[in-house]
Amino acid sequence: MTLAILGFLGSFLEMLALALILNPMGYFVSMIVTTTSSFGPIGLKTHLSKIVDPSELGKVFTLMAVIDGFAPIIAASVFTFVFQMTIDQIPGLCFLILAVFSVIPLAIAMFIDLTDMKRIECNNKTIKKFNQYDSIENGYIRLAEEYMGSSYGKKFQQIKTKNLGSDSNGVLDSGIETVDTQSMTTTVDTASCRS
Incomplete structure (x- = not known):
């Protein structure tokens, strides 16, 4: 899950940089911190392949692909509307909302990683x-x-x-x-x- 944590943290920092630095430098900072964001799905799929029954793996990955396909369509329309409504008052609000949403998978990945470490520690004590x-x-x-x-x-x-x-x-x-x-x-x- 370390890869997933790095990826989700990169996505969070990217959105935070775009929300808070409202000049061209914010774009360049976001490009630097987003270099690890592609690790998120890789780490997540790796972890899923370890815990899901091999006969069910195709179904799980198909569901993830369907969600990955529909999410941008829905998110683009929603956040275009939010951006148009808030561009004059709070121009970075849509990126701030995305940053808040990206905390959720980051927190879940960290929780899974901590419980896995605890389980390994317990197994080592038993051994x-x-x-x-x-x-x-x-x-x-x-x-x-x-x-x-x-x-x-x-x-x-x-x-x-x-x-x-x-x-x-x-x-x-x-x-x-x-x-x-x-x-x-x-x-x-x-x-x-x-x-």
């Missing part, structure tokens, strides 16, 4: 916790006992000692009770982030 144990199974048992009580750890130990396999989703089935090791990992992740 360090697991590395204290001699095997992944023992790590699950000890962490289950630590965060969810000893009875849950004992149930997991019983399933492990029966030497039953797990399916591709990480679900161990004892025939009596099913334990989802992925949800346990999520619980451990959440608990380890609080400490």
